[in-house]
Amino acid sequence: MTVRIAVIGAGIMGADHARIVAEDLPGACLQVVCDMDGARARGVAETLGAVDTATDPGAVIARDDVDAVIVASPDATHADLSISCIRAGKPVMCEKPLSASSDDCLRVMEAEQASGTRLVQVGFMRRFDQSYVEMKAALDEGILGRALMMHNFHRNVATPNADFTGAMAITNSAPHEFDVARHVLGAEYASIWAAQPTRSDDRVAPVVMVLRTTGGQLVNIEINNNAAYGYDVRGELVGEAGSVSMAPVLHSRLDSALSNSSRYDADWRGRYAEAYRRQNRAFLRFVETGRFPDIAASAWDGYAAALVAETGVKALATGNTEPVRMIDRPAFYA
Amino acid sequence: MTVRIAVIGAGIMGADHARIVAEDLPGACLQVVCDMDGARARGVAETLGAVDTATDPGAVIARDDVDAVIVASPDATHADLSISCIRAGKPVMCEKPLSASSDDCLRVMEAEQASGTRLVQVGFMRRFDQSYVEMKAALDEGILGRALMMHNFHRNVATPNADFTGAMAITNSAPHEFDVARHVLGAEYASIWAAQPTRSDDRVAPVVMVLRTTGGQLVNIEINNNAAYGYDVRGELVGEAGSVSMAPVLHSRLDSALSNSSRYDADWRGRYAEAYRRQNRAFLRFVETGRFPDIAASAWDGYAAALVAETGVKALATGNTEPVRMIDRPAFYA
Amino acid sequence: MTVRIAVIGAGIMGADHARIVAEDLPGACLQVVCDMDGARARGVAETLGAVDTATDPGAVIARDDVDAVIVASPDATHADLSISCIRAGKPVMCEKPLSASSDDCLRVMEAEQASGTRLVQVGFMRRFDQSYVEMKAALDEGILGRALMMHNFHRNVATPNADFTGAMAITNSAPHEFDVARHVLGAEYASIWAAQPTRSDDRVAPVVMVLRTTGGQLVNIEINNNAAYGYDVRGELVGEAGSVSMAPVLHSRLDSALSNSSRYDADWRGRYAEAYRRQNRAFLRFVETGRFPDIAASAWDGYAAALVAETGVKALATGNTEPVRMIDRPAFYA
Amino acid sequence: MTVRIAVIGAGIMGADHARIVAEDLPGACLQVVCDMDGARARGVAETLGAVDTATDPGAVIARDDVDAVIVASPDATHADLSISCIRAGKPVMCEKPLSASSDDCLRVMEAEQASGTRLVQVGFMRRFDQSYVEMKAALDEGILGRALMMHNFHRNVATPNADFTGAMAITNSAPHEFDVARHVLGAEYASIWAAQPTRSDDRVAPVVMVLRTTGGQLVNIEINNNAAYGYDVRGELVGEAGSVSMAPVLHSRLDSALSNSSRYDADWRGRYAEAYRRQNRAFLRFVETGRFPDIAASAWDGYAAALVAETGVKALATGNTEPVRMIDRPAFYA
Numbered sequence A, B, C, D: 001m002t003v004r005i006a007v008i009g010a011g012i013m014g015a016d017h018a019r020i021v022a023e024d025l026p027g028a029c030l031q032v033v034c035d036m037d038g039a040r041a042r043g044v045a046e047t048l049g050a051v052d053t054a055t056d057p058g059a060v061i062a063r064d065d066v067d068a069v070i071v072a073s074p075d076a077t078h079a080d081l082s083i084s085c086i087r088a089g090k091p092v093m094c095e096k097p098l099s100a101s102s103d104d105c106l107r108v109m110e111a112e113q114a115s116g117t118r119l120v121q122v123g124f125m126r127r128f129d130q131s132y133v134e135m136k137a138a139l140d141e142g143i144l145g146r147a148l149m150m151h152n153f154h155r156n157v158a159t160p161n162a163d164f165t166g167a168m169a170i171t172n173s174a175p176h177e178f179d180v181a182r183h184v185l186g187a188e189y190a191s192i193w194a195a196q197p198t199r200s201d202d203r204v205a206p207v208v209m210v211l212r213t214t215g216g217q218l219v220n221i222e223i224n225n226n227a228a229y230g231y232d233v234r235g236e237l238v239g240e241a242g243s244v245s246m247a248p249v250l251h252s253r254l255d256s257a258l259s260n261s262s263r264y265d266a267d268w269r270g271r272y273a274e275a276y277r278r279q280n281r282a283f284l285r286f287v288e289t290g291r292f293p294d295i296a297a298s299a300w301d302g303y304a305a306a307l308v309a310e311t312g313v314k315a316l317a318t319g320n321t322e323p324v325r326m327i328d329r330p331a332f333y334a
């Protein structure tokens, strides 16, 4: 039986999700593309052969011919739309962040727990990326011994807008790192410290963070939004007996002009295309079976990412190590 | 409108193709799984939710509810089943080889030309592999200057059966290399020379071949079916101005016990999973549009591979450089 | 004219220096090997064909047939022996650290300045390592734009003794990183922050440090003395326009047993053999010409390393960012 | 006791050897630099502090103050000068080739055997290169099982002169590959086959050779003197149980402009600087001890290289597999 999916938001992320539903999710149907901007919704829908378009997300969530929802609208709408889906009893995959506000994330969790059923998957697709899968497998298989540290480097060519700040690097870019390190380590954060070097221009400088988990592990994160040279994500998981590092995914190397070289992408979409595909397939199986995917992020994970980001912004401002004060994990999310 | 595909042959390759149709080809439906062994057909069909099963390929090809056919039955049946598809006016993707006999390939070409329509795609999936796509792109973009040589290395852990011979390495394993080098270079072969080193046991030794194209390029191929260490394919395209090499697709590297290492697969399926998916999607688009895919292999390519393999077997026996005597390329395949 | 060199200390480092003098410094002569343990001095001297042996370093420094001195005795003796060399007017290459105490380093500087002549080279051989030479060249050539950060990772298989502490990691191992990052960046440190993860056993855990330079750059250092998998040093210099990373020096890779691998050394000596050779050749030229080598470390650099190490120990204890309070750089060391 | 060495020939190779003797061979003295062009000899001698210069090689070889000779004069003089050294009872290290003529090599061997003493080392320095040392060690340690094949790629940016031919590639460039593969495999050649692709201009095209050893192993060689992109030597030793590949020696990698890259040298001197140093040190020890170095090339090896090159030139002309007809190995060279 085909699962009829509505995609809310037809911007870059929404269009990508709609494309995956239409072209890479056998068993799913792109039922509705919804965007405040009806023309934009129709543009995406037409290209991909969606059944219908809409401009009112609330009405879309309520439709009988919609079995599940992907939320890829502006960040500020994520929490409320997720709560609407919960109230409609429909599984939702919400793009990250679940909310920039940890309090809003708590509201989503409360609604979900009140419903009695797991309904919310959060779009931290990195967990599905093969590099992290292999890191986690090496840890779980015992090859590395106990995990001690994780080093994470996230680099973009340039910030989209000139007034991007270090705080925005923490709230917008770092949550992927916050989440995937938590996921790989199977741990929660206890504290965070942050600093930035000084650039010669007015672009945002890299943010360097050192987090400690409740198990005493260190997670080091560099977010460099103006790295200039390319889109590049690196990671290393350091254990007591060994270490596993992310390898860049290459298909060829060029010898030319006294140089041996491989190319970087200019943005992130190629790097994680397969992870998005896997994530959305996991969501489809979740809808079909009601069983929450083992490795997917939940509302609890969305809350954790939001809270550590909020605390990181504070740490960057104070220069001190700031404690991450999470609520106890509800049994519902155990 | 859904394309209803029958898969003929439910062995390893057939089951893989059926799985791709069922799970990775939105717009296609796995209509029939056909195998002489009805139980095997039913096993695959059930797992994948095929509409029907069958044991008679001829009847399957004739069915009104079958729009297109994938042939993955034993090699000896490929040519005749392809001809049956042609006569039924149905697009067929035939696993490699189209036939081990170049004469049989000519028969397929004659039938296809007589039908007046392109209907036959041959399963040389390497053309869709990203490494070769990047090699060809580097050549076509002029970065490498004129192509001079291509080096190709194909290594398996071990031959499936003990009585595998050097001739079989040429007819069974090398055609992938023959085809993809022709494809990347955009050239035909003029001659082939072959030799084998001596092993200390009775397993088949590697076969080393040097082919010359009609444009004077050299194609060097090593087929090592008992390489022991892993499944490994390497390639390098050498031009007058530069060179491009295949990079192994890695996602992580392990530091442990005084060693930094990456893993090899034990067989070929992981390495080319994405190439098969791309190839079968190209076939689906071919069925939908009637337009033969730019980079797919045709019956002409199947013929070229069979003829050079036959000539290679002769070259290995004589120790001489043997001419590859192809017919002129019919305008139909231009 | 041959330069007659005395090596003081015949332990592992001293024996290595003596071997370089004897076998890799044409123009130099291994005049005296001196060690409190006369038998150990004689053992090294005999193997290498030294002219003489001794047990009293003060007397050795005073000898007329000694033109220059290499100090590789226990750390606590470094400063006083260097001062003795200064007073004797003889060039000295002192193994790192010049002293564990920054005050002692200041005493050496005062003596050297009082002598009116540059006489002291400190054995921070990393500056001569080709990887750092290339990093610094990339920076100086402008390829990287302004330097923003340097990431440094130092890993040993295991600590020599079980009661090694995090403070010792900072005072014994980290000075190489402190010095080489200062050297590559051409900067002084303004502050340091430090933390350690928790291990499951009682071995010393890694120490993670974040330093800020007076120019606002960040230097991140991981010292992992029980990394288990091998001796491994990594580094990356991140600029505003690009980045340059240390590459491991490999000569071959092995394909075996479903793995592609390269080997790590079990200790540091192979990794830096060429750097030691280059450093000692630079010292010989210094002795011959009186001109202090451009890239060698001076007493000032020894002081800087000691002071930042002292501050780092404090930072590890307090958990706070601690200011590095250096004296102003004397014109003598400009 | 210092070994007084005369270097005959003060061109690029001779000057390099003289520099190694002067600066990198403690225990040796650069006694004489000899060149037909006296000014050139004096130029090199002055730079390096040689004791004397000369223009007559015969007289140099006869001098009482010359203990050993390095021959780096034009190729055509190598054999006769080596014979002169033999007759004078003085050890000689002769640059490759010992002679382009295998008959001349036989004359050297006869003179050496008549002298009753091993006196001739041939300058195939690749044997001392760490990559080949590791390949041979992997083979000797049994990690690879029996050796089956060796792949060798030699690439230069461009030929020095426009009228360089395929035959010259075989006689001038390939001997390094011929020798080092014989050395690593511990085998003699039985036959050789050769071919060239066609270039679009009049520069010499690559030469591809397949040699068979008397043990049935295949040695594949590509000599590409106009590879354009850089100086590059690659090699792989393929055994029945595994494979070992040469790794390029890198010290850093650059991230810049959507590319991750490492640099190639424009010529061979950096790549083999350490191998030349090791080779010449082995020669010095040979002179000191009279014991021929285990891994150095002898006159027999010089003969083997010349003969297979002569046969290779023939094979390239005929297009046939040509037998390599070596004399039996004299017991003297066992």
Ligand SMILES: [Mg+2]
Binding pocket: A095, A096, A123, A124, A125
């Ligand atoms: Mg996301």
Ligand SMILES: [Mg+2]
Binding pocket: B095, B096, B123, B124, B125
């Ligand atoms: Mg195939």
Ligand SMILES: [Mg+2]
Binding pocket: C095, C096, C123, C124, C125
């Ligand atoms: Mg040192």
Ligand SMILES: [Mg+2]
Binding pocket: D095, D096, D123, D124, D125
């Ligand atoms: Mg040579």
